[in-house]
Amino acid sequence: MSLTALLVTQGLNALSLAALLFLISAGLTLIFGIMRIINFAHGALYMLGAYLGFSLTLWSGSYWAGLAAAPVAVGGIGWLLEFLALRPLYRRDAGAFLLVTFGLALVLTESVRLGWGPDPQRLAIPPQLAATVSILDEPFPVYRLFLAGTGVVVAVSLWQFLERTRLGLLIRATAQNAEMVEAVGVNVRWIRSGVFGLGCALAALGGVMAAPLVTAYLGMGLNVIIEAFVIVIIGGMGSFVGSAVGSLVVAGVQTFGNFYLPELALAIIYLAMIAVLVLRPYGLFGHEE
Amino acid sequence: MRRWPGALIIALLLAAPWGLPAFLLTSLTEVLILGLFAMSLDLLVGYTGLHSFGHAASYGLGAYAASLVMLQWAVPLPAAVLAGAAFSAVVAVPVGWLCTRATGVSFAMLTLAFAQLAYALAYKWQSLTGGSDGLAGVPRTAGPFGIEWFASRPGFYYLVLLALLASYAFCRAFVRSPLGTTLQAIRENERKALALGYDARACKIVAFTVAFFFGGLAGALYAPFAGFASPDLLFWLLSGQVLVMVIVGGAGTLIGPMLGAAVFLLLEHYLSALTDSWALLLGLIFIVFVIGLPEGLWGLVRRRQGPPALLRLSPPVPAPEREHGLP
Numbered sequence: 245m246s247l248t249a250l251l252v253t254q255g256l257n258a259l260s261l262a263a264l265l266f267l268i269s270a271g272l273t274l275i276f277g278i279m280r281i282i283n284f285a286h287g288a289l290y291m292l293g294a295y296l297g298f299s300l301t302l303w304s305g306s307y308w309a310g311l312a313a314a315p316v317a318v319g320g321i322g323w324l325l326e327f328l329a330l331r332p333l334y335r336r337d338a339g340a341f342l343l344v345t346f347g348l349a350l351v352l353t354e355s356v357r358l359g360w361g362p363d364p365q366r367l368a369i370p371p372q373l374a375a376t377v378s379i380l381d382e383p384f385p386v387y388r389l390f391l392a393g394t395g396v397v398v399a400v401s402l403w404q405f406l407e408r409t410r411l412g413l414l415i416r417a418t419a420q421n422a423e424m425v426e427a428v429g430v431n432v433r434w435i436r437s438g439v440f441g442l443g444c445a446l447a448a449l450g451g452v453m454a455a456p457l458v459t460a461y462l463g464m465g466l467n468v469i470i471e472a473f474v475i476v477i478i479g480g481m482g483s484f485v486g487s488a489v490g491s492l493v494v495a496g497v498q499t500f501g502n503f504y505l506p507e508l509a510l511a512i513i514y515l516a517m518i519a520v521l522v523l524r525p526y527g528l529f530g531h532e533e
Numbered sequence: 534m535r536r537w538p539g540a541l542i543i544a545l546l547l548a549a550p551w552g553l554p555a556f557l558l559t560s561l562t563e564v565l566i567l568g569l570f571a572m573s574l575d576l577l578v579g580y581t582g583l584h585s586f587g588h589a590a591s592y593g594l595g596a597y598a599a600s601l602v603m604l605q606w607a608v609p610l611p612a613a614v615l616a617g618a619a620f621s622a623v624v625a626v627p628v629g630w631l632c633t634r635a636t637g638v639s640f641a642m643l644t645l646a647f648a649q650l651a652y653a654l655a656y657k658w659q660s661l662t663g664g665s666d667g668l669a670g671v672p673r674t675a676g677p678f679g680i681e682w683f684a685s686r687p688g689f690y691y692l693v694l695l696a697l698l699a700s701y702a703f704c705r706a707f708v709r710s711p712l713g714t715t716l717q718a719i720r721e722n723e724r725k726a727l728a729l730g731y732d733a734r735a736c737k738i739v740a741f742t743v744a745f746f747f748g749g750l751a752g753a754l755y756a757p758f759a760g761f762a763s764p765d766l767l768f769w770l771l772s773g774q775v776l777v778m779v780i781v782g783g784a785g786t787l788i789g790p791m792l793g794a795a796v797f798l799l800l801e802h803y804l805s806a807l808t809d810s811w812a813l814l815l816g817l818i819f820i821v822f823v824i825g826l827p828e829g830l831w832g833l834v835r836r837r838q839g840p841p842a843l844l845r846l847s848p849p850v851p852a853p854e855r856e857h858g859l860p
Contacts, residue, residue, distance in 0.1 A: 333823075470646065470649050510653035
């Protein structure tokens, strides 16, 4: 394998991983931006998305139906959770949210264990994407290209949604000063619920797309939530661009780190995070609270 | 007169090896170790207002350090336990320095990430830590001066009890000291504390280090208790569980978290015998506690003002909304 081919295929691998990580961390950072809370249950919702995607695909016979329906379902569940468990807490400190969402993560994980059993569920790659293409004479799975492409499409459309639409404007305004938005007559509660649901739906989308690669298993949320935290710390809390850049950094460090320094691969993203933190305590694109 | 329930509990704990069957004494030892661990986290969560989500790091570091010095050099058990706690505290200084650069939620995520870094190291540094298998066969080494009594079941129990009581006495004095009250001032209003001229960051680093010392002490006791140290002791699930103990028991009370640890182990024991999905119940109980009873079990005990009126020995004390540790 030539060096160029190696770099290109590893780069594409990193990009597909970054796409998955972005879907999770973007939801996390959106929710943080607007509610000033860290959703610990985000990993569990990602896992729930994977399991629901698996079942909906089996039930409907089409991966695409599962891919479309699971995020909608998880978004609805997220909306409901916000309504039931988080609304009573808006007058309390940030710690209370951390604790309640940790409890939610436990409850969701156990519900999945009850619903689907302890065994991993394998979701097949849809036949249209099961092939490989040749990139610089090296075979490369189409499904990973699909992941990378979806990540880019979602990132661009989210960015345009936040920048160009009226709802996006209201979301950004709420993140900046919720009281002011409320004062001009916008129902901030609905925006909060909606953004929470949207963030959960993004996590679920990541889950369904990850399921064919890693299978849907009970611990999948645990591993990914820590990576998403690292991304959000690197990129800056509440920064949308930060989560995109952070995803690329973490995915790149992981992919190339796995290849060149396999012993350090687990630790290396934390070292990257510490390096960023020493230089910029609020992350690359964050600013002081 | 108000002191007698505490004295009674200590007397009961001292007498426990004579009255309890062996397996219950073992369970009680575990409760005390976890109680110590939860109490150490309370210094951060309850008194300083720092929600650490990586407190398992202190536990695991203490456990690994104590195990290694016992396995490699057969250091006497009490000295090894202290070495584990000291190692954890030494690591806490730079980690605390970095973590306190951030506040609030970022602090929680940073502590979590550092604990995961420790987990990753323990997992990968095969030659030192034994990798995913961890360190097996951690002995209860003899000594000092050839005393082998600490290795026995009651001897080890007394060692743990001694560590817990000494730690509690220290932490109680600590939270009532000028430094301790400054920490509570930071918890209540950091900006105001800064304006009054307190170096909030330095105080937080001290609190972090002290919490890690006692967390490490608990971990260093756990390794010879269980006979092993594994990466699970550093995993974030444990960090979450100890936070559950603190909140359910009552943050900011020192006693509450110990009660929380006991309740947690009891629930784990009985619910896991009753149903496979005990973690589901645990999660629900936890959510209900955070939303409905932020002052925790100990707060509930105090709100009820102790035993029924007929049995009450002292005049009722109005329960403060939150324990501030001030005289």
